[in-house]
Amino acid sequence: MALVQIDNVSKIYQTGDVQVKALQDVTISIDEASFVTFVGPSGSGKTTMLNLIGCLDKPTKGKVFVGKKQVDAFNRRQLAAFRGSFLGFIFQAFNLFPVLTAYENVEYPLVMIKNKSISKRKEMVLKVLESVGMLNQKDKFPDQLSGGQKQRVAVARALVTQPKLVLADEPTANLDKKSAVNVIRLMRAMRDELKTTFIFSTHDPGVMEEAEVIHTLEDGKLV
Amino acid sequence: MIRIFKIALRNLMRYKRRTLLTSLLITLGLLMVILFSGLAGSFKEMMIGQITDSNLAQMQIHKRGYVSSIDTSPLNLTINQKSCKKIEKILGENPDIEAYAPRIKFSAMLSNFKETTNIRLNAIDPEKEIKVCPNVSDRMKFGSGKVPDILLKPGEIIIPEKLAAGLKIEIGGSVVLVANNKDGSVNGLNFRVAGIIESILGPQGKEGYMHIKDARSLLRMEKSEVIEIALRIKKFDKLDDVYTDLKSVLAKFKNKKGKPVFEIHTWKKLSPFSNIAKMIDIMTVSMKIIMIAIVLISILNVMMMSVYERVREIGTMSAMGTSPGRIMGLFLAEGLSLGLISTLVGNVIGIAGIYSLNIYKISYTFGRMDNLLLSPTISFSELAWVSATVLLVSVFATLQPAYKASRMEPVDALGHV
Ligand SMILES: Nc1ncnc2c1ncn2[C@@H]1O[C@H](COP(=O)(O)OP(=O)(O)OP(=O)(O)O)[C@@H](O)[C@H]1O
Numbered sequence: 147m148a149l150v151q152i153d154n155v156s157k158i159y160q161t162g163d164v165q166v167k168a169l170q171d172v173t174i175s176i177d178e179a180s181f182v183t184f185v186g187p188s189g190s191g192k193t194t195m196l197n198l199i200g201c202l203d204k205p206t207k208g209k210v211f212v213g214k215k216q217v218d219a220f221n222r223r224q225l226a227a228f229r230g231s232f233l234g235f236i237f238q239a240f241n242l243f244p245v246l247t248a249y250e251n252v253e254y255p256l257v258m259i260k261n262k263s264i265s266k267r268k269e270m271v272l273k274v275l276e277s278v279g280m281l282n283q284k285d286k287f288p289d290q291l292s293g294g295q296k297q298r299v300a301v302a303r304a305l306v307t308q309p310k311l312v313l314a315d316e317p318t319a320n321l322d323k324k325s326a327v328n329v330i331r332l333m334r335a336m337r338d339e340l341k342t343t344f345i346f347s348t349h350d351p352g353v354m355e356e357a358e359v360i361h362t363l364e365d366g367k368l369v
Numbered sequence: 370m371i372r373i374f375k376i377a378l379r380n381l382m383r384y385k386r387r388t389l390l391t392s393l394l395i396t397l398g399l400l401m402v403i404l405f406s407g408l409a410g411s412f413k414e415m416m417i418g419q420i421t422d423s424n425l426a427q428m429q430i431h432k433r434g435y436v437s438s439i440d441t442s443p444l445n446l447t448i449n450q451k452s453c454k455k456i457e458k459i460l461g462e463n464p465d466i467e468a469y470a471p472r473i474k475f476s477a478m479l480s481n482f483k484e485t486t487n488i489r490l491n492a493i494d495p496e497k498e499i500k501v502c503p504n505v506s507d508r509m510k511f512g513s514g515k516v517p518d519i520l521l522k523p524g525e526i527i528i529p530e531k532l533a534a535g536l537k538i539e540i541g542g543s544v545v546l547v548a549n550n551k552d553g554s555v556n557g558l559n560f561r562v563a564g565i566i567e568s569i570l571g572p573q574g575k576e577g578y579m580h581i582k583d584a585r586s587l588l589r590m591e592k593s594e595v596i597e598i599a600l601r602i603k604k605f606d607k608l609d610d611v612y613t614d615l616k617s618v619l620a621k622f623k624n625k626k627g628k629p630v631f632e633i634h635t636w637k638k639l640s641p642f643s644n645i646a647k648m649i650d651i652m653t654v655s656m657k658i659i660m661i662a663i664v665l666i667s668i669l670n671v672m673m674m675s676v677y678e679r680v681r682e683i684g685t686m687s688a689m690g691t692s693p694g695r696i697m698g699l700f701l702a703e704g705l706s707l708g709l710i711s712t713l714v715g716n717v718i719g720i721a722g723i724y725s726l727n728i729y730k731i732s733y734t735f736g737r738m739d740n741l742l743l744s745p746t747i748s749f750s751e752l753a754w755v756s757a758t759v760l761l762v763s764v765f766a767t768l769q770p771a772y773k774a775s776r777m778e779p780v781d782a783l784g785h786v
């Protein structure tokens with residue numbers, strides 16, 4: 147079985163009388179160590195797709211398997227535990243914790259989710275900060291960093307727990323063209339080094355050039 | 370754990386002004402309680418001390434019905450020699466009792482040979498009285514300027530200052546006491562004025578003092594007959610226990626109709642100050658309730674704002690797999706830290722305040738007593754209790770906002786702007 151298996155999945159949002167079919171009968175499989183991009187116009191269902199794969203949301207219909215586990219059957223607590231152990235997240239607006247330094251932001255999942263020992267933590271954090279090229283900025287707070295630097299720290303934070311799969315919803319939307327391409331290249335380099343699977347969405351043509359596997363969504367359907 | 374508190378503290382420092390204002394408010398609430406309990410508590414204790422140690426004594430035993438007719442100082446309600454012996458035996462065997470003293474209370478006419486006035490008298494056995502009311506001589510003035518070794522000898526009288534001034538009686542002068550005994554016959558005796566006594570609050574606060582032997586001969590009473598037995602116990606905070614104890618023992622003495630013969634009262638029943646003491650207690654409790662309300666509302670308010678402002682951060686934590694318990698813990702730590710900081714500051718200022726009030730002593734006047742010095746104190750247990758309350762309320766006030774944060778769905782929280 148592939149790393150991610152989406153079987154006949156639909157997601158329907160109901161707001162009052164209006165039904166929005168964000169995803170309609172989508173079937174897709176994503177292999178381990180691949181570098182996958184979802185593209186499509188606004189409202190096509192990219193975020194919905196990533197939320198389902200990222201175990202943040204459940205489908206209205208169909209089955210979602212991540213790492214051979216049927217995650218749509220998990221409860222709240224199981225989902226949280228699964229996300230903590232198996233997944234990493236990179237966000238459009240970076241979402242670094244403003245009260246923590248770059249180092250502490252990267253350390254956060256090791257302390258709060260993984261309960262690693264101090265010495266082990268230090269080794270892991272320094273290593274990943276080094277590979278994203280942020281070691282010399284490790285003691286700065288997020289508001290002292292540029293957008294591109296913040297997103298590098300965020301990449302480090304997503305990777306420090308050594309997840310199988312990293313999800314990133316429009317990770318470059320808040321960045322200038324040059325930083326955007328650099329962040330995507332960094333992600334790909336990390337995939338090459340760690341064999342971590344990356345799935346991200348974008349509607350930036352410059353970024354798409356860096357992609358390997360592209361899935362296009364339109365009105366909630368794969369085309 | 371340390372990490373959680375570190376994050377909590379940094380988050381508090383993020384909104385410096387708000388944190389400062391809130392902790393200032395809590396500090397003020399705490400200070401209000403500490404200073405008020407310190408001042409009012411010491412005022413209360415001092416007044417109770419005045420009343421029990423220099424005048425009323427802590428407890429009194431009478432023939433039943435005496436206290437309700439105390440204003441007429443009835444002479445027919447006496448405890449006779451036989452009963453007196455029995456009571457003294459009970460008191461002597463009770464390990465909680467420090468001392469007891471017999472008293473005869475009555476009204477008489479006081480004359481300086483020209484003018485005559487009414488006087489209420491407390492006839493005492495000086496050696497026993499001093500053990501029951503160790504400060505009895507505090508309000509007395511003597512001719513020599515200092516307290517004599519034997520407070521009062523037979524043939525001597527100590528009269529209230531108002532009467533002394535009114536009748537122009539001086540220390541060393543001579544007066545006549547005329548009194549009716551219980552059968553109605555009149556008797557008079559000469560006395561030397563040994564001293565003058567200041568008044569004190571309460572019904573027994575304007576009495577003169579004389580020797581119990583003189584009272585017996587003036588009133589033609591039998592030997593050892595008394596009106597009142599005053600008591601002092603070893604541990605004042607056990608007053609109510611000893612009282613209930615003695616009350617049940619005394620209740621066993623019954624007359625022919627099966628009614629109890631004696632009655633026992635504590636100072637609370639005998640002095641109007643007990644109502645003031647009760648008021649002080651009620652006010653202290655009210656202060657504490659106000660403090661709890663301040664802490665509850667201000668922390669609830671701040672923590673609700675904190676959660677609301679940080680929805681996206683909460684979403685991020687939750688998406689990354691932080692367990693709901695951890696998220697709740699993070700916010701609880703924040704509320705607790707806020708309470709803790711305020712408590713520490715409040716305690717430091719409060720202790721400093723009480724300390725400085727003790728250096729610059731406050732003098733005040735109460736009734737006819739003046740130049741009373743107030744030295745406020747607050748016990749460690751009281752401080753600990755108040756501080757623990759603030760901390761507990763802080764956590765309690767944070768529970769709801771923290772729970773709300775922990776229940777947020779990451780998808781909704783992340784989408785929040
Ligand atoms: N919570 C929601 N409630 C109701 N409708 C929603 C909700 N979230 C998404 N939708 C709808 O589902 C459809 C797909 O939304 P989605 O966010 O997945 O699109 P997207 O491809 O990520 O768009 P964008 O490029 O603008 O981010 C849209 O029509 C959107 O309006």
Ligand SMILES: [Mg+2]
Nearest residue numbers: 192193194315
């Ligand atoms: Mg989107």
